[in-house]
Amino acid sequence: MTDRIEDSPLYRIANPRSIAIFGASNKFTAMGTGILSSIKQMGYDGPIYPVHPREETVQGHKAYSSVLDLPETPDLAIIVLPTPVVPEVMEACGQKGIGHAIVVSGGFREVGPEGAALEKQLNEAAARHNMRFLGPNCIGAVNTHFKFNATFLPCDHPPGFIGMASQSGSFITQMFDYLGRYNLGFSTGFSVGNEASVDIVDCLEYLAKCPDTRVIALYIESIRRGREFIDAARKIVPHKPVVAYYVGGTEAGGRAGLSHTGALAGADRVYDGVFRQSGVIRAHSIEEMFDICWCLGTTALPRGNRVVIQTHSGGPGAVAADACARNGLELPSIEDQTREKLAEYIPSTGSMNNPVDLTFTKRNLDYFVDIPNVLLQDNNVDALMVYMMMPRRMVLMVAETTGVSMEEAKTLAAQFISDQSRQLADSMRNAKKPWIGYSYYSAESDFIQKLYEAGAPVLPGPNRAARALGAMHEYGQLREKLSK
Amino acid sequence: MTDRIEDSPLYRIANPRSIAIFGASNKFTAMGTGILSSIKQMGYDGPIYPVHPREETVQGHKAYSSVLDLPETPDLAIIVLPTPVVPEVMEACGQKGIGHAIVVSGGFREVGPEGAALEKQLNEAAARHNMRFLGPNCIGAVNTHFKFNATFLPCDHPPGFIGMASQSGSFITQMFDYLGRYNLGFSTGFSVGNEASVDIVDCLEYLAKCPDTRVIALYIESIRRGREFIDAARKIVPHKPVVAYYVGGTEAGGRAGLSHTGALAGADRVYDGVFRQSGVIRAHSIEEMFDICWCLGTTALPRGNRVVIQTHSGGPGAVAADACARNGLELPSIEDQTREKLAEYIPSTGSMNNPVDLTFTKRNLDYFVDIPNVLLQDNNVDALMVYMMMPRRMVLMVAETTGVSMEEAKTLAAQFISDQSRQLADSMRNAKKPWIGYSYYSAESDFIQKLYEAGAPVLPGPNRAARALGAMHEYGQLREKLSK
Numbered sequence: 001m002t003d004r005i006e007d008s009p010l011y012r013i014a015n016p017r018s019i020a021i022f023g024a025s026n027k028f029t030a031m032g033t034g035i036l037s038s039i040k041q042m043g044y045d046g047p048i049y050p051v052h053p054r055e056e057t058v059q060g061h062k063a064y065s066s067v068l069d070l071p072e073t074p075d076l077a078i079i080v081l082p083t084p085v086v087p088e089v090m091e092a093c094g095q096k097g098i099g100h101a102i103v104v105s106g107g108f109r110e111v112g113p114e115g116a117a118l119e120k121q122l123n124e125a126a127a128r129h130n131m132r133f134l135g136p137n138c139i140g141a142v143n144t145h146f147k148f149n150a151t152f153l154p155c156d157h158p159p160g161f162i163g164m165a166s167q168s169g170s171f172i173t174q175m176f177d178y179l180g181r182y183n184l185g186f187s188t189g190f191s192v193g194n195e196a197s198v199d200i201v202d203c204l205e206y207l208a209k210c211p212d213t214r215v216i217a218l219y220i221e222s223i224r225r226g227r228e229f230i231d232a233a234r235k236i237v238p239h240k241p242v243v244a245y246y247v248g249g250t251e252a253g254g255r256a257g258l259s260h261t262g263a264l265a266g267a268d269r270v271y272d273g274v275f276r277q278s279g280v281i282r283a284h285s286i287e288e289m290f291d292i293c294w295c296l297g298t299t300a301l302p303r304g305n306r307v308v309i310q311t312h313s314g315g316p317g318a319v320a321a322d323a324c325a326r327n328g329l330e331l332p333s334i335e336d337q338t339r340e341k342l343a344e345y346i347p348s349t350g351s352m353n354n355p356v357d358l359t360f361t362k363r364n365l366d367y368f369v370d371i372p373n374v375l376l377q378d379n380n381v382d383a384l385m386v387y388m389m390m391p392r393r394m395v396l397m398v399a400e401t402t403g404v405s406m407e408e409a410k411t412l413a414a415q416f417i418s419d420q421s422r423q424l425a426d427s428m429r430n431a432k433k434p435w436i437g438y439s440y441y442s443a444e445s446d447f448i449q450k451l452y453e454a455g456a457p458v459l460p461g462p463n464r465a466a467r468a469l470g471a472m473h474e475y476g477q478l479r480e481k482l483s484k
Numbered sequence: 485m486t487d488r489i490e491d492s493p494l495y496r497i498a499n500p501r502s503i504a505i506f507g508a509s510n511k512f513t514a515m516g517t518g519i520l521s522s523i524k525q526m527g528y529d530g531p532i533y534p535v536h537p538r539e540e541t542v543q544g545h546k547a548y549s550s551v552l553d554l555p556e557t558p559d560l561a562i563i564v565l566p567t568p569v570v571p572e573v574m575e576a577c578g579q580k581g582i583g584h585a586i587v588v589s590g591g592f593r594e595v596g597p598e599g600a601a602l603e604k605q606l607n608e609a610a611a612r613h614n615m616r617f618l619g620p621n622c623i624g625a626v627n628t629h630f631k632f633n634a635t636f637l638p639c640d641h642p643p644g645f646i647g648m649a650s651q652s653g654s655f656i657t658q659m660f661d662y663l664g665r666y667n668l669g670f671s672t673g674f675s676v677g678n679e680a681s682v683d684i685v686d687c688l689e690y691l692a693k694c695p696d697t698r699v700i701a702l703y704i705e706s707i708r709r710g711r712e713f714i715d716a717a718r719k720i721v722p723h724k725p726v727v728a729y730y731v732g733g734t735e736a737g738g739r740a741g742l743s744h745t746g747a748l749a750g751a752d753r754v755y756d757g758v759f760r761q762s763g764v765i766r767a768h769s770i771e772e773m774f775d776i777c778w779c780l781g782t783t784a785l786p787r788g789n790r791v792v793i794q795t796h797s798g799g800p801g802a803v804a805a806d807a808c809a810r811n812g813l814e815l816p817s818i819e820d821q822t823r824e825k826l827a828e829y830i831p832s833t834g835s836m837n838n839p840v841d842l843t844f845t846k847r848n849l850d851y852f853v854d855i856p857n858v859l860l861q862d863n864n865v866d867a868l869m870v871y872m873m874m875p876r877r878m879v880l881m882v883a884e885t886t887g888v889s890m891e892e893a894k895t896l897a898a899q900f901i902s903d904q905s906r907q908l909a910d911s912m913r914n915a916k917k918p919w920i921g922y923s924y925y926s927a928e929s930d931f932i933q934k935l936y937e938a939g940a941p942v943l944p945g946p947n948r949a950a951r952a953l954g955a956m957h958e959y960g961q962l963r964e965k966l967s968k
Contacts (some may be wrong), residue, residue, distance in 0.1 A: 034877065106833045106843070153875055157924045168799020174873060178924045221802060247802050250809030255791075256802035256839050284922070285947045286803065300762060309740075315652020317772065318731050318740035325734035349590050357742050359590070389658060391637055393518065440662045440770070443927075 005209035009198050012100045014143040014188050014206070016076035018047040019150075020098065022069055022089055023080030023105075024058050025050075030102065032080035033059070034152040042149040049074055066092070073097040078140070078150055078294025083107035086136065089123035094129025101126070102150055103135035109194050110137055113132030114366025123196055125433075131197075138193025144186055145212045151191070158171040161297045162290070163213030167192055168353035171219045171286060181443060183452040184294055187212035201228045208236040214297040217289050218244040222266070223274065230278045235281035241296045241475045244280045245289040246271045279478040280472050291464050292471040298457045299434040302380040302471060305473045306332045308375050309355035309468075311387035312367060319437065320385055320462035327470030332380040341374045361480030368424045374434050383466055383472075388437040388458055390417065390447040417447050425454030434472060438465035487903075488573030489693035491615035493682050496584045496826050496870065498627040498672050498690070501533040504582065506573055507589075508542050511533075515588065516564035517543070518636040519624060526633040533558055550576070557581040558699075562624070562634055567591030570620065571605035578613025585610070585730055586634055587619035594621055607680055621678025623653025628670055629696045634814030635675070644669025645781045646774070649687030651676055655703045655770060657735060661712040665927060667936040668778055669697035677759035685712045688878030699779040701773050702728040706750070707758065714762045721763035721784040722967040725780045725959045728764050729773040730755045763962040765955050775948050776955040782941045788866040789957045790816045791950075792859050793839035795871035795935050801839030804869055804922065804946035816837075816864040825858045852908045860917050867956075869949055872921040872942055874901065874931040909938030922949035 005011055006352045019039070023032025036059055039048065049070050050058035057063055064070055067077070067089070077093045079086055079101055086105050093101060108119035117138065125132055134141060140151040144159040153173040157180035162448035166172050169191035179185050186208055191193050196207050200218060207216045216236070233242055247256075248266065275282045307329045311317035312328045321331055331354040334342075339352050351357040356375065358367060368386075376384055396406075396414040404412065437458035441448045451458045459465040489495055501692040503523070520543055523532065533554050534542035537825040541547055541610030548554055551561070551573070561577045563570055563585055570589050577585060592603035603620065610617055618625060637657040641664035650656050653675035661753045663669050672694055674687045682703060691700045700720070707713050717726055731740075732750065759766045767773035795801035797954045805815055815838040818826075823836050829850050836842040840859065842851060852870075862866055879897040880890075888896065912919045921942035925932045943949040 037877070089787045105802070111833065154877055166799070168797070168802065170799040174797065174800070174924055177928050181926065181928060219799065247799075247806045250806050252805040252809040255815075255837065256798075256805035261917055285807075285945065287945055287947075313652070313654035314740075315654040315659065315703065315731075317649070318652065321736040321740035322731045322734050323769075325736040331736045331739075343818035349595065353739065393521070393638055439659055442665065444661050444665060461769065463771075 007204065008206040008209065009100070009202055010134070010190065010206040012075045013102060013132075013198075014141055014148070014190070015146050016046065016074065016100070016148065018049070018072060018074040019076045019078060019106075020049045020051055020069075020070060020074045020093070021078045021080070022051045025052060025055060026034055027056060030080075031152055033103065035080060035150055036149055038149045041154050042144075045147065047072070047074070048425055061102035065173050067096050067098070070096065075100060077101040078104065080104040083115070083118055087118060087125050089131075090125040090131070091128070091216055094125060094131050094430050097130055101131060101133035102138065102140055103133050103193070104138060104140055105135075106137040108136045108196070119194065119196055122294070126197055134190060134198045135193035136196060138191040139173055140188050140204035142172060142186055143188045143189070143315045145188075147208075150269055156180055157185065158183065159212065161187055161214040162217050162293045163207035163210050164189045164217040164219070165186045165200050165207065166190065166219040167200065167218055167398060169193070171333075175286070175290070179290065182294065183455065184290065195224060199224060201225050201232050204232050204236065205244070208240055215241070215293045216240060216242045217293050218242065218280075219286070219289075220244055220246045221248050226274060230274060233278035233280050234482055238479050241479075242278070242280045243283050243289050243292045243296070243471070244275060245283045245286055246275075253304060278370065279482045281478070285473070288464070288467060291459055291468040294459070295434065295436055295457050295468040295472055296475065297459070298455060299428060299436060300432055301476050302383040302434050302469070302473050303476065306380060306382045307385055307386045307469060308332070308334060308378065308381045308383075309387070310358070310371060311376060312358045313353050313387060314319045314357055316387045316438075316440070316462060317357050320387065320466060321355055323466035324385070327466045328473065329470055330465060334378050335380055338374060338378040342371065345371050347390055353450045368420060369427060372427065372435060376431055376435065381433070381444070383469055384431075385433040385462075385469065386435065386449065387462075388436050388439040388451070389445070390420070390442050392446060414446070418450055421447055421456070422454050425451055425456035428456045434469065436465055436469060438462045488592075488654070489690065491894040492690040492693065493584070493686055494618070494674065494690040496559045496911070497586060497618050497682075498632070498674070499630050500530065500558065500584070500632065501951075502533070502556060502558040502642055503562060504533045504535055504577070505562045505564070506535045509536060509539060510542060515566075515636055519562060519564060519588065519634055522633045522635055522638055525638050526628075526635075527537055529631065531556070550586045551582070552576060554580065559584060560668065561585040561950060562588065564588040564752060567599070567602055571602060571609050574606055574615070574617075575609040575612070577608060578615050583615055585615060585617035586624055587617050587677070588622060588624055589619075590621040592620045592680070600752055603680055610681055610917045617681045619677035620680060622675040623657055624671055625672070625674045626656060627672045628931055629672075640664055641669035643671065643696065645671055645696065645698040646701050646777045647694050647699070648672045648673045648690035648701040648703070649691065650678055650703040651683050651684065651705045652703055653677070659770070659774070663774065666778065667840070667939065668774065677814065679708060683708060685709050685716050688713070688716050688720065688726070688741065692716075692724055694721040696843065698724070699777045700726045701777050702723060702726065702764075703770070703773075704728055704730045704824035705732050710758060710942070711738050714758060717762035717764050723911060723961050725963075726764045727767050727776045727780070727955070728759060728769065729767045729770055729775050730759075758825045763966045765959055765962070767955070772948070772951060774826050775943055778943070779918065779941050779956055780959065782917055782919060782939060783912060785960050786867040786918050786953070786957050787960065789813050790864060790866045791953060792816070792818060792862065792865045792867075793869045793871070794842070794859060795839050796842045797871060798841055800871045800922075800946060801841050804871065804950060805839055807947045807950035808869070810955075811950045813950060813954055818859070818862050819864055822858060824864040826855065829855050853911060854903060856911065856919060860915055860919065865917070867917055867953055868915075868919040869946075869953065870919070870921050871946075872923045872932065872935070873925050874904070876930060899948055900928070902934055905931055905934035905940070912940045920949055920953060922946045
């Protein structure tokens with residue numbers, strides 16, 4: 001592991017000052033054209049040199065018939081060409097003195113012996129010129145903080161804090177909208193493809209040093225350099241959490257991975273062992289992986305596993321309690337002094353057990369600020385889970401009681417929801433103990449949408465919230481163990 | 485179990501021809517006012533008689549100071565009053581000859597001995613007049629096909645096919661928006677509360693006979709009449725699937741249920757046994773329960789557990805394969821004749837293994853219609869899972885290649901997405917084998933939103949899709965066993 005991020009083989013892949021692109025044209029169905037569109041759309045502001053055998057210009061950029069004709073040596077070559085020509089193009093790039101490449105083209109090792117032979121040629125060309133490259137058979141890379149999206153799909157989410165390396169390009173590009181839904185996003189995302197030159201361990205080391213990355217996510221079908229993976233992760237985990245989703249644990253999953261990237265998977269328990277030794281948190285789905293990243297990146301780490309649940313609805317409270325128990329979390333009784341403080345907020349139909357169930361009958365305003373703060377001060381409590389919903393009608397009704405017209409009530413309600421969600425998100429972010437929300441509502445609710453926008457972790461449902469909190473507790477323990 | 489739905493104690497609770505409401509006023513913060521608003525908003529067209537001690541009119545309806553003064557005997561009384569007066573109001577309703585009630589008020593058995601005494605009085609009043617009622621401590625009932633929503637929250641989803649009985653009112657009302665997101669909805673939903681008069685077994689029997697209900701969902705914290713539950717379910721399951729989410733299986737979940745509705749929960753394995761004997765499918769979260777209902781209500785039942793996965797992205801294919809394996813599903817090899825038929829559609833980078841991975845390189849149109857149909861004809865295949873996404877940019881690009889302007893391309897793309905999704909949803913619905921979609925995209929994608937609108941089951945993510953398909957297979961087996 002090098003010390004400076006600039007020394008990583010991935011640095012100029014993720015932060016190129018200038019690029020050459022092969023395979024982009026004015027033909028809109030071409031993959032390379034799509035990648036160039038993405039690069040331009042995100043606002044990349046370095047020089048772009050399309051290399052094209054016939055076109056004068058490509059998407060408004062002067063095109064060159066050979067890479068050797070470029071007026072400067074770009075930092076990065078992006079290659080999206082038919083497989084057989086890729087090795088010779090790599091050779092030409094090397095001759096030009098280009099140090100790094102992203103090879104998007106597929107048809108190499110993953111398709112059999114013939115492809116493997118081409119991949120060998122590709123490696124040899126790169127080796128002759130000390131080039132390092134991402135891929136082949138990958139979907140590119142994105143660095144939202146550098147305004148660089150070299151993938152086929154547009155990335156509309158804001159610059160984020162999740163650094164990801166993925167053995168499937170889909171789990172970079174096809175997650176843009178998924179993450180954007182919750183106002184999350186990648187800091188940097190690498191699709192590693194066949195890992196012929198840089199692999200997931202290189203990505204891990206790069207992301208560890210990336211200042212925009214608060215948490216590292218990995219999609220893994222197979223780890224090729226097991227020992228190096230474990231060593232790298234053990235050094236990183238005390239400073240930055242790593243969450244991995246491994247898919248090859250079943251026979252069917254393993255077979256699918258094999259025909260996807262030629263990866264040889266190992267049994268679940270082998271990978272469980274690898275992750276345990278590495279200090280890596282194992283997620284069991286893509287969604288779970290991002291849920292855990294979301295919480296780790298936005299709220300404090302729990303010191304223990306004792307959770308208090310706050311709800312105004314019995315069912316969602318009971319479900320959360322059950323989910324906590326299934327995720328290694330305990331539900332302590334709250335302290336007597338907490339009960340005393342809560343007494344003024346909780347009506348007779350409410351419960352001061354854990355879940356603390358306020359029912360529906362008292363002031364709405366206390367629910368999101370005062371009561372959570374009382375609960376967080378409890379010494380028996382390591383973390384807070386709050387059920388969140390605020391039906392528009394309820395807010396409208398309260399607004400109307402002030403004697404205003406329905407039109408004014410609507411304005412007041414919108415203002416109220418906006419103010420409350422901003423305040424609430426601030427409180428959640430600044431709390432010294434983790435405080436996460438859960439809800440069955442999502443973007444269709446103004447309130448929840450505003451909370452997402454303000455950066456609050458409001459997880460979709462109690463099971464996902466409890467699992468994420470359980471994983472945070474797990475990370476706390478792993479970090480402590482590895483820091484010794 | 486009675487034979488006619490009209491004989492169910494719940495019939496006039498879910499289909500009242502006229503109603504009296506206690507506790508609705510012109511004060512907007514009152515729960516009863518909210519319920520009356522909901523009733524009106526959904527378009528209930530029977531007579532509504534508010535009973536109020538002082539008001540002349542309530543929300544535009546003539547109010548009566550006593551139920552005894554009503555000009556007719558309504559089918560149903562809805563009672564949302566302070567706990568202590570509820571028994572005497574029930575008595576008055578009985579004197580008026582009202583046969584059914586919904587008691588929303590809480591503060592009965594669930595709060596301790598004093599409340600239990602009031603609940604006993606309530607029961608005695610009802611018994612004196614042969615009245616049956618839902619609750620107390622419930623949040624009402626909704627029958628979308630009868631335009632009757634007697635709950636506190638507005639229900640905007642279209643009339644649906646999921647009949648639900650819930651020991652938490654939240655899992656009726658707070659699911660309206662959740663289900664609506666996927667264009668799903670309740671046929672009828674009952675919040676059973678303390679089950680003093682009608683219980684979850686009565687609901688089960690009602691929903692079994694409800695012609696609008698294709699699948700029954702249950703949220704359970706405790707079953708009070710275990711024997712009756714099993715007997716009823718065993719008769720129903722051969723004709724209509726029942727899916728239950730039970731939450732009391734952990735100590736924490738059980739304790740939460742106790743303070744919620746006073747329910748005494750049993751261990752997980754006890755309920756596993758009850759569900760197995762009953763032929764009820766056990767879900768492990770609210771979301772999973774509705775996922776299973778979604779698939780059961782919209783696509784054919786599988787004859788076996790052999791699934792073929794179709795994808796154009798390796799990662800989402802591998803994840804689906806892994807998820808299938810974890811849910812009791814097998815991934816067979818496809819037949820030689822299927823391979824021959826597929827050959828014309830699949831490029832060299834694609835795979836004819838299972839997952840069938842088409843990669844990105846050939847015509848988009850084949851993906852959603854021709855290829856699924858080829859796969860469904862395979863004799864090794866009992867069910868089809870298709871990864872679904874259609875990025876707008878991709879469609880725009882294809883449209884542009886026809887030489888039209890960007891403006892025209894947008895119109896063409898929207899039309900294309902709309903046509904494709906409608907055709908696709910029809911094919912999915914009419915297939916003789918189950919065919920479900922999965923995607924990480926949701927309403928933010930035009931294509932997925934249109935698929936929801938057209939009634940296609942496109943589940944959020946491969947894990948949820950595989951679990952739902954596994955549960956469908958489980959139901960097929962349970963049905964066969966119980967039909968013997």
